Amino acid sequence: MNSIVSIRDVVKEYELGTTVVQALRGVNLDVQKGEFLSIAGPSGSGKTTLLNLIGCVDTATRGVVQVAGRDTARLTERELTDLRLNTIGFIFQSFNLVAVLNVFQNVEFPLLLQRKLGAKARKERVMSLLEQVGLHTHARHRPSELSGGQRQRVAVARALVTEPLLVLADEPTANLDSETGNQIIDLMKELNVKKGTTFIFSTHDHKVMQHANAVIRLADGKVLARESAKDAVAHALSLGEAPTAEARA
Amino acid sequence: MTIFDPMLWLIAIRSLFQHRVRTSLLGAAIAVVTALLVSLAGIYVGMKTTLLVSATTLMSGHVNVAGFYKSTASSSAPVVTQYQKLRDIVQRDVKDLDYVVQRGRGWAKLISDSGSMQVGIGGIDIVNEPGFVKVVQLKSGSLEGLKRPDGLLLFEEQARKLDVKVGDRLTFSAPTFKGTNNTIDVTVVAIAANIGMLSSWNTYMSDQGLRQLYQLNDETTGALQIYIKDLSKVRAVQELLRKSFAAEGFELLDNDPRPFFAKFDGVNRESWTGQKLDITNWEDETSFVQWFVTILTVAATTVIFVLTVIIGVGIMNVMWISIRERTREIGTLRAVGMQRRSVLAMFVTEGFLLGLMGTTAGVVVGGVLSVVLNNAAIKLPKGAQLVLMSEKLIVAPTAGWIVFAVLFITGVITLISLIPSFLAARLKPISAMSHVG
Numbered sequence: 001m002n003s004i005v006s007i008r009d010v011v012k013e014y015e016l017g018t019t020v021v022q023a024l025r026g027v028n029l030d031v032q033k034g035e036f037l038s039i040a041g042p043s044g045s046g047k048t049t050l051l052n053l054i055g056c057v058d059t060a061t062r063g064v065v066q067v068a069g070r071d072t073a074r075l076t077e078r079e080l081t082d083l084r085l086n087t088i089g090f091i092f093q094s095f096n097l098v099a100v101l102n103v104f105q106n107v108e109f110p111l112l113l114q115r116k117l118g119a120k121a122r123k124e125r126v127m128s129l130l131e132q133v134g135l136h137t138h139a140r141h142r143p144s145e146l147s148g149g150q151r152q153r154v155a156v157a158r159a160l161v162t163e164p165l166l167v168l169a170d171e172p173t174a175n176l177d178s179e180t181g182n183q184i185i186d187l188m189k190e191l192n193v194k195k196g197t198t199f200i201f202s203t204h205d206h207k208v209m210q211h212a213n214a215v216i217r218l219a220d221g222k223v224l225a226r227e228s229a230k231d232a233v234a235h236a237l238s239l240g241e242a243p244t245a246e247a248r249a
Numbered sequence: 250m251t252i253f254d255p256m257l258w259l260i261a262i263r264s265l266f267q268h269r270v271r272t273s274l275l276g277a278a279i280a281v282v283t284a285l286l287v288s289l290a291g292i293y294v295g296m297k298t299t300l301l302v303s304a305t306t307l308m309s310g311h312v313n314v315a316g317f318y319k320s321t322a323s324s325s326a327p328v329v330t331q332y333q334k335l336r337d338i339v340q341r342d343v344k345d346l347d348y349v350v351q352r353g354r355g356w357a358k359l360i361s362d363s364g365s366m367q368v369g370i371g372g373i374d375i376v377n378e379p380g381f382v383k384v385v386q387l388k389s390g391s392l393e394g395l396k397r398p399d400g401l402l403l404f405e406e407q408a409r410k411l412d413v414k415v416g417d418r419l420t421f422s423a424p425t426f427k428g429t430n431n432t433i434d435v436t437v438v439a440i441a442a443n444i445g446m447l448s449s450w451n452t453y454m455s456d457q458g459l460r461q462l463y464q465l466n467d468e469t470t471g472a473l474q475i476y477i478k479d480l481s482k483v484r485a486v487q488e489l490l491r492k493s494f495a496a497e498g499f500e501l502l503d504n505d506p507r508p509f510f511a512k513f514d515g516v517n518r519e520s521w522t523g524q525k526l527d528i529t530n531w532e533d534e535t536s537f538v539q540w541f542v543t544i545l546t547v548a549a550t551t552v553i554f555v556l557t558v559i560i561g562v563g564i565m566n567v568m569w570i571s572i573r574e575r576t577r578e579i580g581t582l583r584a585v586g587m588q589r590r591s592v593l594a595m596f597v598t599e600g601f602l603l604g605l606m607g608t609t610a611g612v613v614v615g616g617v618l619s620v621v622l623n624n625a626a627i628k629l630p631k632g633a634q635l636v637l638m639s640e641k642l643i644v645a646p647t648a649g650w651i652v653f654a655v656l657f658i659t660g661v662i663t664l665i666s667l668i669p670s671f672l673a674a675r676l677k678p679i680s681a682m683s684h685v686g
């Protein structure tokens with residue numbers, strides 16, 4: 001099987017004092033190359049937890065998480081960091097740009113960590129991505145001089161600059177108004193189509209959800225279903241789930 | 250990403266700039282300590298140099314060839330016989346020689362119309378002593394007078410106590426080395442500004458006069474004072490002379506790093522008679538004032554150390570706060586693939602830069618402070634004047650000390666910043682995900 005992500009019987013427990021919270025209770029999931037996958041579910045259903053496991057920033061309590069064919073439980077801290085650097089791109093809910101670096105430097109940063117490209121090649125790569133996200137004229141701006149939507153575009157460029165196999169985005173639109181949010185998703189979708197990069201993002205917003213190829217529906221730490229975007233939206237609307245979840249988030 | 254990566258430096262510099270108020274406060278604190286270190290070093294060097302120059306011209310050469318002559322086992326005179334021959338050997342063997350002079354040494358009662366006091370006498374051949382002329386600051390009279398056999402140089406304090414002025418006549422009375430008492434009349438030809446402890450007990454007269462008082466022959470003197478060009482060679486010269494003199498058949502006392510006047514008892518207890526040479530250096534002869542310099546050094550070092558520790562703790566705390574504030578940024582960098590050691594390097598770089606900026610500012614401030622203090626010509630307290638052989642505070646930081654101050658304090662700050670930096674490096678990438686702060 002040629003999955004980029006393969007998750008088998010994964011359980012994730014958090015210890016809160018004496019009580020144990022089960023955030024994921026036996027999750028199975030396969031993600032294929034080139035997918036544009038949404039993870040949906042009510043607040044507390046385990047979306048963030050799942051993305052953190054896939055993103056190698058956290059480890060499962062039980063079960064197997066394979067990313068790019070590697071069992072993350074068997075990797076050292078250093079190997080995990082390298083895996084993140086070379087295989088995964090992150091887009092964060094709060095953008096998480098480095099405040100003291102300008103747009104260009106923020107996007108260039110992962111390339112510097114990789115030490116693969118020379119200065120000229122780096123510059124070309126960064127500028128081409130900034131152009132794709134429509135910010136090539138803002139290369140010298142600091143994040144604080146940009147709008148939320150612009151910042152998230154920079155973050156998208158940063159996530160893609162290393163040409164990762166997989167980009168993870170936990171509620172990338174939650175801090176944006178819905179129109180800007182849609183633009184970001186459109187941008188991600190465009191890059192997914194053009195470059196074949198796999199995207200996994202979580203969202204509460206059914207409007208965002210409908211761009212996905214498929215939606216993984218989580219509830220209470222379990223995968224309820226893998227459905228088409230259309231079904232998922234219909235589902236969400238029928239349950240009236242989206243507005244409540246949004247209100248809680 | 251290593252410590253040499255420009256991006257790390259960029260983030261470090263910009264982060265420091267981002268928190269300019271904090272950076273300025275810490276930088277200022279570091280600057281104060283550095284300035285203090287530079288100034289104290291300046292005082293240390295200035296005073297030690299002054300002491301060295303005064304002491305070496307007035308009471309000791311860089312290296313001295315002195316010794317004791319014992320006519321009987323229990324009576325010793327602080328003289329060297331055959332000094333011309335010894336001087337020839339010095340001139341022949343010491344490559345680094347600047348000049349060599351002979352000084353008579355005496356201890357006599359000086360009697361004026363209104364009083365008397367026990368003083369040391371340096372018998373000086375003024376024509377051949379270029380250094381002496383530079384160190385002694387005359388208040389009245391002239392050094393020319395010391396060419397006269399009966400010319401005497403007093404210091405202000407002595408002149409005041411004896412109530413004499415230039416031109417007045419006094420009498421020296423001393424037991425000669427042969428055991429009889431002798432007196433000679435002398436004339437005050439010069440009165441010099443006080444030079445610390447020395448001015449309270451030493452006087453100078455012409456070499457000839459001293460010979461008359463002690464009825465010494467032309468072959469005998471108190472000590473040969475040897476001045477060399479490179480002070481770091483003092484010990485080597487001492488060693489060399491010990492060998493040279495021994496080879497020429499002279500007998501030598503064991504090396505004893507004390508001033509000559511502390512050695513009488515020991516020498517008198519030994520059973521030998523005749524001449525033995527004693528080779529000392531300027532530090533030995535001035536060791537009785539060196540303790541003050543040592544105390545000064547220890548006190549200054551302690552102050553610097555305590556201040557550095559205080560500043561260090563402050564810096565550690567502030568970095569701690571800074572790292573807490575930047576948790577999400579650090580988490581993000583870790584998430585996108587920055588290794589722990591690079592995070593460590595980034596924060597240590599910040600500490601290093603902060604240290605470097607602070608110390609650089611401190612060196613400038615310290616330099617200016619030194620110049621100001623020096624020009625202010627601050628009068629030292631009496632006690633300090635005595636031991637430091639200077640009336641004024643002299644501040645002269647050297648380039649070596651300035652470089653040391655920068656390196657040392659920057660080094661300490663960098664080391665201290667390692668601790669919070671390790672903490673930063675241990676932050677989990679998942680801390681990038683928190684949506685607050």
Ligand SMILES: Nc1ncnc2c1ncn2[C@@H]1O[C@H](COP(=O)(O)OP(=O)(O)OP(=O)(O)O)[C@@H](O)[C@H]1O
Pocket residue numbers: 014015016021022023041042043044045046047048049050249
């Ligand atoms: N660090 C943690 N410590 C303890 N419990 C946690 C921790 N993180 C998550 N949980 C718990 O795990 C469960 C799943 O949380 P998770 O954040 O994955 O849900 P989510 O689907 O992302 O929710 P939301 O839509 O609100 O972001 C919740 O019950 C949550 O309280």
Ligand SMILES: [Mg+2]
Pocket residue numbers: 047048049170
């Ligand atoms: Mg979440």
